[in-house]
Amino acid sequence: METDVRNNPGLLKLDLYCKGARIDDSLMVKDEGGRPILRTRAGLGSGLEAILPDNLWTNIPTSEPFTKASPYVVRRREDGSIWIDRGKEPIAPIRLAPRPNWYDRKTSSGIQMSRVGTLQGTYLGVYPAKVCEYWLEKPAPTNCRFCSVGLNLGADDADEKKVQEVVEVACAAREQSDLTYIDFNTGHYEGETYLDILEPYIRAVKEATGCLIGVQTPPHADLTRYRDLKAMGVNRVSFCFEIFDPERFVEVCPGKAEAYGLDRYLAAVEHCATLASRNPFKFEPWVSNGEIIAGLEPYQSSIRAIEWITSVGAIPTVCVFRPLTGTDYSDVPPPSLEEMVPVFASLYEQCMRHGLPIGAAPNVNVSLVMLPWEARWLVSRKTRRRFRLKEARLALLRRVFARKFLADLRRHDEKRRAAAGVGTKAS
Ligand code: SF4
Structure with a gap:
């Protein structure tokens, strides 16, 4: 390297x-x-x-x-x-990264668009519902110790967003920022209502933009809901269990440990990976992600998490711990580069070894994490040579998928503009 x-x-x-x-x-x-x-x-x-x-x-x-x-x-x-x-x-x-012109525009309800959704890299991140309820628990919050959501919502991010507001922001980002992917994110809500909350947003935004859609919520007890999400047009589901070591998981994520437990997260990652098509000639954009934070447990444990996630056919998302101001872990030092290199090298190697479709979505550049495909920079030339054929196969898959998906997206844009034009004339 x-x-x-x-x-x-x-x-x-x-x-x-x-x-x-x-x-x-x-x-x-x-x-x-x-x-x-x-x-x-x-x-x-x-x-x-x-x-x-x-x-x-x-x-x-x-x-x-x-x-x-x-x-x-x-x-x-x-x-x-x-x-x-x-x-x-x-x-x-x-x-x-260019500041999108639409950030300063207002939705028809008068909210600044950057308070509804923001670009993280080139995709749109939306946290549409109220604050995660771990932050509201009495007598003391049980939020994940690294998290700052309870400090942020209502500050730079509006606290609850209407479906129409999110649709307007997604359309603006599609028109002006060449958006291809939208990621919906919620925290924990009593009664497992997070998927019920998200579904109207997903349907409306998919219909309006045709973009790829991702969902990140706690793992729902009824796993059949994920087949329904896929049928609705969701392309990625992501489960943030953060920590693979069971004891450390309880310390870092007390709310998640009490409400769901690590095993339920892992079962959801595994189940959703089985929903991918087994037909090698029919590539459908569907991935199951297990998300972890490297730097809050021994790096060997993060590597074990990557090995487990890829072994069940899911793709790891690996964040590097950042001690955010105001959080419970604001004084915990970030990890060293020396510990992180083997973690990310393993991320690339394991994804390639299991033939996972990494980097397949066009125009999705992610700023918050290092993607498995980007982690190829962290392995030896020998390792790259070992995966040369698999890389070539991936490159072909990317080209074929991008051509079809972008053509579909352009047809969708034309329909939307035509419908908006008819609407304008009628009014
Ligand atoms: S589940 Fe944890 S990380 Fe997610 S919003 Fe709630 S406290 Fe933050």
């Missing part, structure tokens, strides 16, 4: 998650057309949205105290270019 971050953008992306960066006074992010630094979702979007070499989108921690000790600085040069430097040493030119 190339160990010089100047020549390895994957390693740089990972190192920036671990160390963060400082923003030099020479860079005024908003004036440069960059995205505002927002605290949305579980808080991972708290940093600078940027694009590294090799088109690696990332969210660089810049607000938390640990970033003050980072050797990395983001600077604007006199010629207008923006660089990541290590001290005074130039490391890599970067681009700021």
Whole structure:
């Protein structure tokens, strides 16, 4: 593996998650057309949205105290270019993720669109319902210790969103940001109402945009609901169990441990993986994801989680722990790069070994995590050679799927514009 971050953008992306960066006074992010630094979702979007070499989108921690000790600085040069430097040493030119024009537009109900949904990389993230109820438990909240959702909703994110508002934002993002994927996310609600809450949004947004749709909620007891979601047009379900070590899981996620338990998360990941088509000639976009946070348990345990998730045919999503300001773990140090490299190397290797369809969705660049496909930067040349044929097969799958999906999406756009045109004339 190339160990010089100047020549390895994957390693740089990972190192920036671990160390963060400082923003030099020479860079005024908003004036440069960059995205505002927002605290949305579980808080991972708290940093600078940027694009590294090799088109690696990332969210660089810049607000938390640990970033003050980072050797990395983001600077604007006199010629207008923006660089990541290590001290005074130039490391890599970067681009700021463009701030979408629609962020400042209002929905027909008068809410600023960026308060309804935000781009995380190039996909739209929406947290449509009220705050996760672990934050409201008495006598003490049982929220996941790393999470900042209870601190964020109502600040940069509106607390409850109407279906029509979400549809308007998704259509604006489709028109102006070439959106292809929308991710819906909820926390925990008593009575397992999260899928009932999400379904009207899913139906309306799928109908309006034709985009790929993902859902991230706790695991519903009735597993038949996932077949129904797939039939409704959902393409990805994601279960965040965060921690694979059973004892550590209880410490880090007390609410999840009490309400569901780790085994129920794992059963949902496994069940949803079985819903993928077994017909090799019929590629349907459906994936089951198990999501973990690396850096809050021994890295060997994170690797075991990756091995288990891939062994059941699901795809791991691996976040790097970020000690967010105001959270219970704000003083816990982030993990070291040395511990994270083997975790992400394993992510690429295990996905390739099991022939999982990684990186298949077109125009989905993710800033909050390092994707399995991006983690190929972290393995040896020998390992890459070992998977050369599988990589070629994946590249073919991507091309075939992108051609069909993007053509369908364009037809959908034309229909929507035609319908809007008829509506305008009639009114
Ligand atoms: S389930 Fe945990 S991570 Fe998700 S919103 Fe609730 S407290 Fe945060």
